[in-house]
Amino acid sequence: MFWVCDTVALKQIANDRHTFPKRPETYQAIMFYGPNVVSAEGQDWRRHRDATKAAFGESNNQLVWAESMRTVKEWFEALDSGKKDMQGAVTQEVHGVMTRLALLIISAAGFGRHVSFMADEHPSPPPGYKMAFRPALLTAVHNMALKVLAPRWAYSLPIEVLKNTDLAYSELKRHLEEMISRTRAQLMGDSGQGRGQADLFKRLISANEVEEEGKAKLNDSELLSNTYTFLLAGHETTANALSFACALLAMHPEVQRKLQAEADTVWPDGLPVDGAESYREDVNSLKYAEAVFRETTRLFPAETRLSKMVSQDTRLKARKWGKNGKEEHYEVVVPQGSTAWLDIWATHMSPEYWGPDVNEFKPERFFDTDTYKWPRDAYLPFMIGPRSCMGQRFAELEGRCVLAHIASQYDILLPPELENASEEEKNKKLLSWDIRVALTAKDVTLRFVKRANAV
Numbered sequence: 461m462f463w464v465c466d467t468v469a470l471k472q473i474a475n476d477r478h479t480f481p482k483r484p485e486t487y488q489a490i491m492f493y494g495p496n497v498v499s500a501e502g503q504d505w506r507r508h509r510d511a512t513k514a515a516f517g518e519s520n521n522q523l524v525w526a527e528s529m530r531t532v533k534e535w536f537e538a539l540d541s542g543k544k545d546m547q548g549a550v551t552q553e554v555h556g557v558m559t560r561l562a563l564l565i566i567s568a569a570g571f572g573r574h575v576s577f578m579a580d581e582h583p584s585p586p587p588g589y590k591m592a593f594r595p596a597l598l599t600a601v602h603n604m605a606l607k608v609l610a611p612r613w614a615y616s617l618p619i620e621v622l623k624n625t626d627l628a629y630s631e632l633k634r635h636l637e638e639m640i641s642r643t644r645a646q647l648m649g650d651s652g653q654g655r656g657q658a659d660l661f662k663r664l665i666s667a668n669e670v671e672e673e674g675k676a677k678l679n680d681s682e683l684l685s686n687t688y689t690f691l692l693a694g695h696e697t698t699a700n701a702l703s704f705a706c707a708l709l710a711m712h713p714e715v716q717r718k719l720q721a722e723a724d725t726v727w728p729d730g731l732p733v734d735g736a737e738s739y740r741e742d743v744n745s746l747k748y749a750e751a752v753f754r755e756t757t758r759l760f761p762a763e764t765r766l767s768k769m770v771s772q773d774t775r776l777k778a779r780k781w782g783k784n785g786k787e788e789h790y791e792v793v794v795p796q797g798s799t800a801w802l803d804i805w806a807t808h809m810s811p812e813y814w815g816p817d818v819n820e821f822k823p824e825r826f827f828d829t830d831t832y833k834w835p836r837d838a839y840l841p842f843m844i845g846p847r848s849c850m851g852q853r854f855a856e857l858e859g860r861c862v863l864a865h866i867a868s869q870y871d872i873l874l875p876p877e878l879e880n881a882s883e884e885e886k887n888k889k890l891l892s893w894d895i896r897v898a899l900t901a902k903d904v905t906l907r908f909v910k911r912a913n914a915v
């Protein structure tokens with residue numbers, strides 16, 4: 461087993477997918493509906509990636525921005541009508557809110573499914589269903605480990621959580637199948653018109669319709685599985701990043717003030733209304749919001765490490781430091797059959813790459829100066845190389861948009877019991893995590909108070 465956190469060796473592994481393929485059994489949890497772009501390997505992966513990449517074009521980015529704007533504003537309406545404390549602040553369980561926001565955004569920008577934040581509060585199942593879409597998806601995601609571990613016979617036992625998990629997976633499958641057939645019908649109906657502005661899902665379905673030597677690029681089960689994967693990858697990771705970002709901002713008011721100052725400069729007359737216009741004009745100005753999102757994903761990467769198989773004997777470049785402290789370069793022999801762990805978190809927390817203040821929340825480290833270039837190769841939350849994240853731009857735009865909107869309108873405050881607490885207590889309460897599908901924020905309860913000058 462080889463643990464890697466040297467950027468040269470990391471790049472070597474990430475770029476050579478033939479020598480270092482994925483380990484398919486690690487992806488069982490996302491293969492219940494069949495193989496997909498995340499789990500596939502070799503030629504099969506190439507087919508999945510080619511059939512799905514058209515979904516992530518520039519027109520989708522504009523949609524992501526516009527839908528993020530719409531959804532976050534709907535949350536603000538709910539916040540403004542919420543119960544206020546003596547300071548006029550509304551308490552929120554932030555991870556729950558961000559999960560709901562991120563799911564509504566991917567549903568709208570990814571799947572053309574527009575549901576309002578309020579209407580989504582207590583969704584009831586549509587006629588003929590036992591579970592609504594969101595509870596089915598969230599239960600499936602939450603109970604993924606159980607689904608992998610529980611043997612089939614266990615589902616016949618009268619155990620509530622198993623029954624619920626089984627129901628969630630079968631209801632989610634029905635919802636996804638219905639989404640696919642509805643979208644297919646729409647695409648046939650519009651005879652190709654309007655596909656230019658199509659959401660991610662329409663592009664995915666179109667790709668499936670293209671015949672190649674008599675074979676569809678993705679078969680129906682692959683299509684369903686990729687749909688599920690996009691929904692899963694498209695909300696869980698971003699929701700966690702946004703939850704950690706809010707906690708870090710509440711703990712670092714000086715950073716929050718800078719984020720607010722940027723939002724006030726970009727939007728002096730209040731929040732923008734037109735999503736397309738705002739995408740064109742604002743995205744590149746919200747640099748500090750981008751840096752806050754990046755710094756959060758450096759400190760809390762969704763995937764802390766990834767494993768790769770070693771398919772043939774090879775060598776990795778390595779470094780060691782001699783007795784005189786001098787850096788020496790050498791090569792490590794890596795035999796076929798071993799495992800290489802790409803340690804994302806260790807790389808993100810290495811003072812060698814990020815400096816002695818590596819543990820601090822400091823978005824400024826993502827700004828180049830005349831004498832400093834931030835270490836691109838040591839920033840890996842989305843991985844690098846051919847198997848890097850397809851949704852990176854999607855996630856970054858969503859993150860930047862949501863954070864800038866919050867900063868423009870609200871102060872994020874600590875809960876009263878943490879106001880005078882030590883750093884250690886705040887860290888323990890607000891930044892603790894579990895490893896589920898991704899690194900998951902545990903309990904982020906914060907307060908939001910409307911800024912006095914919010915327009």
Ligand code: HEM
Nearest residue numbers: 498693694697698762763841842843847849850851854855
């Ligand atoms: C903060 C948000 C996100 C983070 C940190 C993140 C991180 C990652 C990482 C580390 C991988 C590599 C996983 C592996 O090799 O096992 C990955 C792959 C992937 N991600 Fe993301 N992701 C995010 C958001 C998204 C979004 C929004 C989407 C889609 C809308 C998405 C779609 C994908 C897909 C399809 C792959 C598989 C690519 C391939 O294997 O060819 N991700 N992501």
